Each structure stands twice: as structure tokens, then as C-alpha cells.
Amino acid sequence: MTRYITMRVLSTIPVMVLVALFVFLMLRLAPGDPASVIAGDYATAEDVARIREQLGLSDPIVVQFLRWVGALIQGDLGTSIFSGKPVTELIGQRIEPTILLALTTIIFAVVVAVPLGTIAAFRAGSLLDRVVMLFSVSGFSVPVFVLGYILIYTFSMSLKILPVQGYKSPLVEGFGPFLYHITLPTVTLSVIFIALIARMTRASVIEVLEEDYIRTARAKGQSELTILMRHALRNAAVPVVTVIGIGIALLIGGVVVTESVFNIPGLGRLVLDAVLARDYPIIQGLILFFSFIYIFINLMIDLSYTLLDPRIRY
Amino acid sequence: MAVLEVTGLTVELPPSADRPYAVEDITLHVNAGEILCIVGESGSGKSVTAFSVMGLADKRALTPVAGTITLEGEDLLTASDQRLRKLRGEKMAMIFQEPMTALNPVLRVGDQIGEMLEIHTDLSASARKAKVIEAMRDVSLPDPEKMYRSYPHQLSGGQRQRIMIAMALTLEPQLLIADEPTTALDVTTQAQILKLIKDIQRRKGMGVMFITHDFGVVAEIADRVAVMKHGRIVEQGTVAEVLGAPKDPYTQKLIAAVPSMTPPERPEAQGSVALQTQALVKTYGQQGLFGSGRVVRAAQEVDLTVRRGETLGIVGESGSGKSTVARCVMRLIDPTSGAILIDGENIASLREGQLRPHRRDIQIVFQDPYRSLNPRRTVGQSIIEGPVNFGLAVPEAKARAAELMKVVGLSSDALERFPHQFSGGQRQRICIARALAMEPAILIADEAVSALDVSVQAQVLDLLDDVRERFDLAMLFITHDLRVAAQICDRIMVMNKGEVVETGHTAQVYADPQHAYTRALLAAAPGTGPGT
Numbered sequence: 121m122t123r124y125i126t127m128r129v130l131s132t133i134p135v136m137v138l139v140a141l142f143v144f145l146m147l148r149l150a151p152g153d154p155a156s157v158i159a160g161d162y163a164t165a166e167d168v169a170r171i172r173e174q175l176g177l178s179d180p181i182v183v184q185f186l187r188w189v190g191a192l193i194q195g196d197l198g199t200s201i202f203s204g205k206p207v208t209e210l211i212g213q214r215i216e217p218t219i220l221l222a223l224t225t226i227i228f229a230v231v232v233a234v235p236l237g238t239i240a241a242f243r244a245g246s247l248l249d250r251v252v253m254l255f256s257v258s259g260f261s262v263p264v265f266v267l268g269y270i271l272i273y274t275f276s277m278s279l280k281i282l283p284v285q286g287y288k289s290p291l292v293e294g295f296g297p298f299l300y301h302i303t304l305p306t307v308t309l310s311v312i313f314i315a316l317i318a319r320m321t322r323a324s325v326i327e328v329l330e331e332d333y334i335r336t337a338r339a340k341g342q343s344e345l346t347i348l349m350r351h352a353l354r355n356a357a358v359p360v361v362t363v364i365g366i367g368i369a370l371l372i373g374g375v376v377v378t379e380s381v382f383n384i385p386g387l388g389r390l391v392l393d394a395v396l397a398r399d400y401p402i403i404q405g406l407i408l409f410f411s412f413i414y415i416f417i418n419l420m421i422d423l424s425y426t427l428l429d430p431r432i433r434y
Numbered sequence: 435m436a437v438l439e440v441t442g443l444t445v446e447l448p449p450s451a452d453r454p455y456a457v458e459d460i461t462l463h464v465n466a467g468e469i470l471c472i473v474g475e476s477g478s479g480k481s482v483t484a485f486s487v488m489g490l491a492d493k494r495a496l497t498p499v500a501g502t503i504t505l506e507g508e509d510l511l512t513a514s515d516q517r518l519r520k521l522r523g524e525k526m527a528m529i530f531q532e533p534m535t536a537l538n539p540v541l542r543v544g545d546q547i548g549e550m551l552e553i554h555t556d557l558s559a560s561a562r563k564a565k566v567i568e569a570m571r572d573v574s575l576p577d578p579e580k581m582y583r584s585y586p587h588q589l590s591g592g593q594r595q596r597i598m599i600a601m602a603l604t605l606e607p608q609l610l611i612a613d614e615p616t617t618a619l620d621v622t623t624q625a626q627i628l629k630l631i632k633d634i635q636r637r638k639g640m641g642v643m644f645i646t647h648d649f650g651v652v653a654e655i656a657d658r659v660a661v662m663k664h665g666r667i668v669e670q671g672t673v674a675e676v677l678g679a680p681k682d683p684y685t686q687k688l689i690a691a692v693p694s695m696t697p698p699e700r701p702e703a704q705g706s707v708a709l710q711t712q713a714l715v716k717t718y719g720q721q722g723l724f725g726s727g728r729v730v731r732a733a734q735e736v737d738l739t740v741r742r743g744e745t746l747g748i749v750g751e752s753g754s755g756k757s758t759v760a761r762c763v764m765r766l767i768d769p770t771s772g773a774i775l776i777d778g779e780n781i782a783s784l785r786e787g788q789l790r791p792h793r794r795d796i797q798i799v800f801q802d803p804y805r806s807l808n809p810r811r812t813v814g815q816s817i818i819e820g821p822v823n824f825g826l827a828v829p830e831a832k833a834r835a836a837e838l839m840k841v842v843g844l845s846s847d848a849l850e851r852f853p854h855q856f857s858g859g860q861r862q863r864i865c866i867a868r869a870l871a872m873e874p875a876i877l878i879a880d881e882a883v884s885a886l887d888v889s890v891q892a893q894v895l896d897l898l899d900d901v902r903e904r905f906d907l908a909m910l911f912i913t914h915d916l917r918v919a920a921q922i923c924d925r926i927m928v929m930n931k932g933e934v935v936e937t938g939h940t941a942q943v944y945a946d947p948q949h950a951y952t953r954a955l956l957a958a959a960p961g962t963g964p965g966t
Contacts, residue, residue: 332535338490340550340601341522350549354540429540430585 124434125423132415139411140192143404144185153177154201154398175201188404197408198401200394207405210390217287218386220298221378222371224306229313230364234353236314237321237360242348244326252318259315264374268308268381275304285383305382309374313367320363324356331355357428365421369414436463437608437641438487438526443501445482445491456482456496457665464609464641469632471644471652471673473688474662475887476858480645483662484611487643488528489518506608524554527602531614533594537586543594544570544582547601554605569600573630591752592623596630603634610635611643616651620751620914625958628654647887649692650917650961653677661685691888693895693917695959697940700924705742707775708908709763709796709876712737714772714782716758731932732758736772738927738937740908742875745899747911747923747940749955755932756912760878763910764796765789776876794824797869801881803861807853813864814849820872831871838867841904842897859890863897870901877902878910883918895922916959920944928952 155172156163172178176187191198197207240252276284282304290298328334329352337347379388387406394402425432443460447453457479464470474480485491487503489510503510505525510518522528530536538546544566551562563582570578573596586594595615602610612631616624632655635642644655652659652673659676661669661684669682680686714736719729733755740746748756762769765781774782781792800806807816817838818831826834836846842863853861862882869877879898883891899922902909913919919926919940926943928936928951936949947953 332530332532333538335490336530336536336598336601337538337549339488339522339528341519341524341553342549343519343553351538351541355538431539431587 121426121434125419128419128422132412132419135415136408136411140189140404140408141185143407144188145181147400147403148181152398154400157398158202188401192408197405200402201399202397207401210402211387211405211409214385214387214390216289216291216386217384218375218379218388220290221302221305221309221375221384221386222368224302225310225313225371225374226364226368228306229310229317229367232310233314233317234321234360237318238325238348238353240318240322241325241329242344244322249322252322256315256319259311262311264308264312264377265381267311268305268378271304271308272381285381287382287384287386305378305384308381309371309378312374313371316367317360317363321356321360324359325352328352328356354428358425358432361421361424361428365417368417372410372414435466437466437506438464438643439502439504440483440487441502441504443483443486443503444499445479445486446497446499448495453665455665457486457662460501460667462660462667462670464643466608466641467636467639468657469635469642469644469655471646471656471659472662473646473649473652473659475647475688475889477664478662479665480662481613482665484528484613484643484645487609488522488526488611489513489515490522490528520554523550523607524605525607526609526611527605527607528611528613529595529598529602529615532618533591533598533615534586534618536598537594539586541585542583543586543589543597544584547597547604550601550604565604566600569604570597572603572634573597573600575600590623591619592626595619595623595627599627599630599634603638606638607640609641609643611645613645614647615644617646617648621916621958621960622751622954624651624960625654628960631655648960649677649689649888650959653961661688688888691892692961693892693915693921695917695920695944695956697920697923697944700940703741703744703924705744705906705908707739708742708777709740709910710738710773710775711759711763712773712775714738714759714762714774715770716755716762716767717770733762733769734932736929736934738910738934740876740910742906742908743902744924745902745909745911745922747913747919747926748929749913749916749919749926750929751914751955753931754929756914756929757880758932759929760798760880760910760912763876764798764878765793794820794872795874796876796878797872797874798878798880799862799865799869799882802885803858803865804853804885806865807861807868809853812850812852813856816853817849817864817868817871820868824872834871835867838870841870841901842867857890858886859894862886862890862894866894866897866901870905873905874907876908876910878912880912881914882911884913884915891918898922916956928955 153168155168155175155177159167159171169178176184188198195208197211199206200210203210236252240249243249272284275282283301286301288297288301334347334351337351375386376388376391378384379386380392390402391406394406426434440460440462444458445456447456460483462470472480472483482491482496486496486498487510498511505521510521513521537543544563547566547569548562551557551565557565567578567582570581575581575593575596581589586597589597615631616627619627628651631642634640646652656673658672659670660667661676661682663684669676669680669685676685677689680689714733716733717729717731736759738746738759748759750756758767761767763774765774769782772782773780776792776795779792781789784792807813814832814835817835818828821831821834822828832849835849839846839848844860844863848856848864853864856864882898883894886894895918898909901907911919911923923940925938926940927934928943928949930951936943936947936952943952944956947956
């Protein structure tokens with residue numbers, strides 16, 4: 121087990137190197153030049169060249185890459201071309217809303233989707249099942265930004281029970297205001313995950329309910345509810361947990377859009393602004409950071425299998 | 435006194451089924467302290483009868499339309515779901531065929547037995563645990579305190595079935611229903627489990643309804659027997675009446691189809707040596723860097739010789755290495771060391787490209803005809819695929835396939851149909867035709883008749899023997915079933931834990947087994963005990 125974890129952690133290093141190389145090259149291949157953006161519309165060619173020189177953008181790509189990797193190893197993600205602030209500091213400032221939005225979303229999605237999928241499986245073929253599946257299909261089909269505006273229109277503008285936008289930190293303004301502001305973004309973002317997780321839960325539980333040990337539990341005189349809770353759910357958990365892991369990866373894309381719709385000052389906004397300005401160090405730093413989180417979550421998911429199923433041992 | 439009485443039970447099938455009723459007009463009873471065996475082939479309705487008693491039959495698909503089921507005078511068909519749940523476990527309990535899948539893989543076995551007490555009693559957790567350990571000791575499980583915390587996959591097949599029995603008997607029910615409880619087990623384990631069920635049943639005076647397809651098991655365990663066919667009971671009586679003087683022609687046919695343990699006279703094979711292995715070894719896993727690796731010796735130093743026109747049986751229990759040997763010979767897995775000679779050429783370490791021309795010389799028929807044919811291809815497509823791969827033109831391959839259909843006793847229009855349109859026995863015939871289409875010199879039958887009903891089994895065995903003679907094949911017949919081996923093998927090789935313990939002419943090995951393991955195996959075969 122320890123050996124397995126060590127191997128997994130070590131194996132993230134080549135992955136991170138590949139991600140770094142890929143990000144670096146893709147950004148340089150994309151059209152657009154940060155120097156001309158900084159210089160502004162009325163700059164001469166000399167001005168642009170001077171700024172390029174200052175930023176080190178006229179060095180050969182290999183030199184730029186090695187300089188960046190060298191700094192990375194020391195934990196330095198570079199400094200923003202525009203604000204001049206270290207990227208780590210910028211990420212630090214914006215990380216809280218994003219992490220909390222991701223957490224509330226995934227918790228809300230799991231709490232809603234797993235029971236929904238289980239009930240649908242238990243009553244497979246019934247009206248209830250069809251309603252859940254209909255919701256699931258629609259959940260996949262509606263884009264986050266459309267759903268966001270529909271919810272804002274309904275709950276904020278018509279019913280006036282929730283704020284239109286903004287973010288309140290639970291650490292500064294307290295938990296109540298935080299929840300008040302985070303509810304709509306959470307619901308908006310979680311709909312697609314509820315759809316995904318509910319579908320997977322339903323399929324997995326239906327399969328498990330056909331197993332012989334479910335029949336054994338019935339033969340013992342166990343009640344249907346306990347059969348579901350004790351015998352079916354845990355056996356159905358591995359595929360569901362896998363999907364939750366994939367969901368967290370997809371969440372990162374959703375967060376960018378949701379933060380824009382609800383004007384939340386998180387990492388998503390930081391990415392958006394950096395992309396529009398061609399602020400290479402920020403984009404590189406953020407993508408690396410997201411990759412690291414993704415790899416870490418996958419490791420956690422793989423380790424959770426051993427808790428769910430005693431037959432799985434590493 | 436009757437514990438269970440079933441009178442005129444008729445259970446309807448959904449309209450899409452091939453017959454209107456799953457079971458029709460079933461009347462039987464189980465007395466306290468007796469074992470009633472229900473015997474029948476697949477589809478005879480024996481499991482439906484058992485599940486109807488337990489109230490576990492799927493009510494949407496199987497509706498009882500007539501008759502009554504009473505347990506100690508209480509009507510089960512009209513009982514509420516809640517009442518049925520209470521009766522299950524307390525008054526009637528059930529054990530199943532496959533103890534691996536019947537236990538929940540993610541819960542500890544002790545807790546699974548304890549669940550029975552949790553549902554039906556108010557005992558405290560510690561009192562439950564004490565009772566569970568007592569129940570485990572009752573079924574002779576070693577070191578119950580420690581095993582309490584085991585998961586099902588950590589136990590052997592026999593131990594798992596003991597856990598199931600301990601679970602079923604914790605609350606001392608009056609009726610135990612056993613649905614093929616030993617079918618998935620090895621013969622020696624089967625003998626132990628049968629003895630255990632019989633001992634406990636005598637000790638507690640329980641009534642047992644024991645479902646089986648195996649007349650050997652019936653002879654071993656039954657007081658009375660009911661024979662079922664197509665949803666009806668065709669004959670019922672004491673074990674002496676039914677086995678000794680069967681009245682119904684179907685019973686007579688079934689009993690006649692049970693292969694005898696006495697091998698018939700067979701002429702010595704004189705053909706040339708087609709297949710030989712020398713010191714064949716297969717080990718799994720490898721020594722870890724620090725000596726912590728686990729090595730499984732699946733086959734050790736196996737020497738065998740098969741002549742053309744001869745059948746060599748490899749007999750053994752699960753884990754004996756018999757299938758490993760077959761798969762090595764086929765080069766479906768790579769042997770660790772040793773030689774495999776086909777017509778004198780060693781193929782043990784040929785690379786895939788060099789091996790390919792030899793592939794057609796060895797063909798195999800697998801155990802499960804339901805899974806060894808691609809469900810989305812017609813029978814014809816499956817059969818001609820191999821010859822066409824080896825360069826035969828499609829029309830000629832089709833002509834050969836049509837001819838082979840006649841050889842295996844099917845009509846040639848079968849080629850246009852899909853596997854699901856055939857019965858198990860027919861599918862196994864198709865698999866044999868598929869193997870023969872390659873014109874092999876060697877045919878491997880890996881438990882080829884084990885999944886079939888007895889009456890079908892005898893026909894497929896005859897077919898295999900027939901094609902061996904007609905095409906002068908060298909046949910390697912892998913089986914766990916000593917009765918089957920006695921009927922078809924010229925010589926047999928007994929394997930245990932990867933080692934060959936005994937080889938010889940079939941008649942000689944059965945009459946005078948030299949190795950202790952062979953003797954144990956022959957003694958454990960059901961229906962050979964005293965009084966049968």
C-alpha cells in the first residue's frame with residue numbers, strides 16, 4: 121500500500137513535466153503577442169520590440185522553457201506580465217471562492233444525485249424512474265450559462281429571495297452570507313453533475329440488485345430498504361465514485377463560466393482575464409495547478425476503492 | 435408430520451415465454467426430519483418451485499394462479515410481505531448454488547451471519563457475535579473467532595458454503611431449501627458438504643427440500659425423490675422406489691443416462707504419437723525483488739503422450755492445473771519451461787508468426803457453449819471464420835460447414851441462424867463442428883460436457899467419441915467428472931495441485947488406484963457410497 125502510494129506520487133512527476141511542456145508550447149503556438157497588447161494600439165514597432173526584450177520573449181523558445189522550468193522547481197510560477205505580481209500570490213488571492221464553489225457543488229450534487237439514482241433503480245421502469253431520467257437528460261443538455269440566467273431571473277429578479285451575483289467569504293463575512301450568495305451558483309453548476317451521477321448510480325444499483333447476494337439478503341428476511349442501504353449501495357459505489365472523480369475534473373471548466381455569470385472573484389475569472397491578455401505566466405501556472413489537483417483527486421479516488429471494496433488491494 | 439405442503443401449485447409465465455406455466459399442478463410435501471430431493475434438468479421448474487415457497491420468485495414474471503403452499507399449516511401464498519419476511523430465516527431458510535456470489539463481497543462473513551439475528555431477534559451485539567461463532571463452530575469452520583472477520587473472497591468454496599449453511603441454520607428453521615448447493619464445488623468438498631447437511635438435518639430434525647440435477651447426489655442424500663420435467667412432477671416416491679424401480683419412462687431415461695463409474699472395454703490405440711509434452715511447467719507470479727513475491731506452480735513437470743485415435747483424460751479438481759495444461763498445449767498461455775511436441779516439432783517457445791501454421795492442428799471445445807459463440811454472428815460465419823483465415827475460399831468453407839453440420843447431427847439450414855436459437859446441447863455440437871472445420875489433428879475438450887444436462891451430456895459424449903474415431907483425432911479430455919471420464923477416456927492422468935499423481939489405462943486406474951489422492955477422489959464421487 122505505502123509502496124503503491126509512493127509509486128503513484130512519483131509517477132505524477134513525468135505527467136506534470138509533459139503537461140508543462142504541452143502548455144508552454146500550445147501558448148506560444150497560439151496567435152497573439154503579449155508585448156503588443158501591453159504596448160497598446162498606438163505603439164511603434166520599436167516599442168513592441170523593446171517590451172519583448174524586457175519580458176524575455178525574444179529569447180529562443182528553449183531558453184524560455186528552461187528558465188521557466190528552473191523557476192518552477194523552486195516553487196516559483198513566475199510573475200504576471202501585466203500586474204507584475206507573482207503568480208502564486210495571484211492564485212492564493214483567488215483560490216478560496218473557487219475551492220468552496222467546487223466543494224459545495226460536488227457535495228450538493230452527490231447528496232441529491234445518489235438518492236435520486238438509487239430510488240430510480242429501485243423503482244426501475246416506473247413513472248418516478250422516467251421522471252428522474254428525463255431530468256437527467258435535460259440536465260446534460262442545458263448549458264451552464266443559460267441555466268444560470270434562468271435561475272437568476274426566477275429566484276433573484278422575480279422572487280427576489282436570492283442575490284443576483286457576488287461572493288461573500290465565510291471567513292470574513294460569516295457562514296450565513298456565504299451560503300446566501302453561493303446557493304445559486306452551486307445549484308447552477310451542480311445540475312449537470314446531478315444528471316451524470318444519478319445516471320451512473322441508477323445503472324450501477326440496477327446491476328447490483330440482480331446479484332445473488334441480494335437474493336440471499338431477501339432469503340434472510342431483510343427489508344428492502346436495508347437491502348438497498350447495506351447490500352446494494354456499497355457494492356454499487358466504485359463506478360459512482362469514479363464518475364464523481366471525473367466530475368471534479370469537468371468542474372474546472374464549469375467553474376470558469378459560472379464565476380463569470382455570477383461575478384465571483386475566483387480562479388475562473390483569473391483564467392479568463394489572463395487568456396484575453398495573453399498573460400502567459402498566469403495561464404501556465406493555473407493549468408499546472410489544475411493538473412496537479414486533478415492528479416491528486418484521482419489518487420484519492422483510487423485509494424478510496426480499497427475502503428469500498430475489500431477485494432481491491434494495491 | 436409435514437412441515438411443508440404444496441398442493442396443486444401452478445405458476446404462470448409471462449405471455450412471451452415458450453410455455454404458459456413455469457410449474458403446473460405441483461403437489462408435494464416435506465416431513466420433519468426428512469430430505470426430499472427434487473430432481474430435474476434445466477428448465478424443469480425445480481427452482482421456480484423452491485423460490486415460490488420462499489416467496490422469492492419475481493412476482494412480476496411468475497404469478498401463482500392456482501394451488502396452496504402451507505408451512506406448518508400457515509398459508510404462504512396469501513401471507514403479507516411482512517409476514518413472509520419474518521418467516522424467512524425464522525421458519526424457512528435457503529442456501530444457493532454459488533456460494534461466492536451468494537455472499538456479499540464487501541461485508542465480513544461474521545456480520546453476514548449476524549444479520550440474520552439482527553433482523554429476527556433483539557439480541558445485543560455481543561450476544562449476536564457469540565451465537566454467530568457458535569453457529570460457525572457447528573458447521574466445523576476452523577478458528578471461527580478469526581474467520582468471523584474474513585471477507586468471502588478470502589475463503590475457499592467449501593468454507594463459503596459452510597458460512598451459507600451456518601447463516602441459514604442460525605435460527606434453527608423447520609425447513610431448509612437447498613438449491614443445487616454442491617454443484618459448484620469440487621467432488622471431495624461436495625462429499626463433505628453433503629455429509630454436513632445430512633448430519634445437521636438429522637440432529638435438528640429439520641425438513642430439507644434439496645434441489646439437484648445429479649442422481650449421484652440423490653442416491654447419497656435423499657429419503658424421498660420427486661422427478662420434474664417441463665414444470666410437472668412425473669414421479670414421486672422413496673429413494674429406493676424411484677432409483678431402484680423407476681416407473682416413468684422419463685425417470686428411466688434420466689437414470690440410464692447417468693454415466694457409469696465402470697469404464698467399458700476399449701481397444702488399445704495404435705496410431706502415431708500426435709501430441710507429447712515433456713517436463714511442461716507453468717508458474718504464475720515471480721519472485722519479488724526482496725523475495726516477497728508469491729509464486730503459484732500451476733503445472734509442474736507434466737509429461738503426457740496422446741496418439742491419434744486415442745483419448746487421454748486429465749482429471750482433477752479446481753486448481754489442479756488441468757486447464758493450465760490444456761491452455762499451454764494450445765499456446766493460449768505461454769509455458770514457463772518444457773517442451774510441447776506436435777508431430778515431433780517443439781512449439782513451446784515458437785513466436786506467434788512461426789506458431790500460426792500449427793494453430794489449426796490443435797482445436798478446443800470449451801465448457802460453456804453459451805459464451806463461446808459470438809452472439810452477433812450466424813453459426814455459419816463462426817464456423818467458416820477459421821478455415822477462411824487459413825486460406826480456404828468462402829464457397830468451399832461453406833460446403834465444408836454444411837457437411838460438418840450433418841456430422842454433428844444438425845441440419846445445414848442451422849448455418850443461417852444465430853446461437854441463441856439453439857439449446858445448450860446443440861450449441862456444443864456447433865462448437866465441435868467449428869473445431870472440426872479446421873481439420874485438426876488434436877482436439878481438446880475442456881469440460882466440454884460439464885454445463886449440459888445428463889441426457890444431453892450422453893449424446894455429446896457419443897458425438898465426441900464418434901468424431902475422434904471418424905477423423906482419427908488425438909483427444910485431450912479435461913474433466914472434473916469421474917463418471918464422464920470413465921466413459922470416454924482410453925487413458926487418464928490424475929492431477930492435484932499442479933502435479934500429475936497418477937497416469938494409466940482408465941479401467942486399471944478405476945479398478946486399482948495407486949495414489950492416495952486418486953482413491954480419495956474415486957471415493958468422493960457421489961452415488962458410490964455404501965448402500966447405493
